[in-house]
Amino acid sequence: MFTGIIEELGTVKNVQKSASSMQLVIRAERILEDIKLGDSIAVNGVCLTVIEFSQFQFTVDVMPETFHATTTKLLNSGSAVNLERAMAANGRFGGHFVSGHVDGVGTILKKRPTANAVYIDISVPEEVSHFCIPKGSITIDGTSLTIFEINKSTITVSLIPHTNKETVLGMKKERELVNIECDMLGKYMHQYVTNKESTITRDFLKQNGF
The missing domain is CATH 2.40.30.20 (Elongation Factor Tu (Ef-tu); domain 3)
Structure with a gap:
């Protein structure tokens, strides 16, 4: 879970790309302070898992679904990327609930x-x-x-x-x-309202002051 408050700008150092997947090595500083293997890092809003790291960089894999559904496939060596660590339970919540699961690509x-x-x-x-x-x-x-x-x-x-x-x-x-x-909350509400088996309807929400 993330908040959408960017912690730092990282730089793509190396890209290994195939037809439908890729591996990225990203140079960073601040987010590496407490990094661990398996940590989730949002890279341009895409939740990716740390598979390797050193003092100044970390490595992530990009699977086919993420490759095709996001702009990640357009990254090259030297590209700047937004970086955010997963939300800490003891920190201030400055943005909104962000899952790191991209819904679509805009222009x-x-x-x-x-x-x-x-x-x-x-x-x-x-x-x-x-x-x-x-x-x-x-x-x-x-x-x-x-x-x-x-x-x-x-x-x-x-x-x-x-x-x-x-x-x-x-x-x-x-x-x-x-x-x-x-x-995220809007997506869940839309799912409930449009689900034919749900008891939560537009009329129900209006009758209850929503």
Whole structure:
């Protein structure tokens, strides 16, 4: 479980890629302070397992499902990546519940500086748009953000200067792809409401003040 609060920018040091899988060696500093074999690390929002590490780098495997369903396959040696360790039970919870399981891949349509912020318009797949609501939480490349505008299959998020500087979103350009994970609670609620056998329906929620 993660929070979407990026701890540091890492750098891909080495990539071994096949037709449907890959292995990444990633250079990092802060997240290696207490790293152990088998730990979960979110890399651009994708939960990956540490299989090897040293003082300045760690290694992860990318299986076929992750390879095909995320932007991880586009990483090359030298690519910058967002990194976050799994959430500690005794720490502050600054973002929202993030599983590291990507729901879909979106495309950056437009980036526009506005005052001290950067607005980013992102097209999202139809299967992802169902879970997007104004003021709702969303994870873009592992970064916890708030949706402040929706227009059909396009969402708009805003980056404060710190997020723009300290995450890969600040580096990415228009037409580049991003990993998207929708709010976990919203996905569970959608599943309950659309399940024909569920007793929780839209009418039930409305009658009970939701």
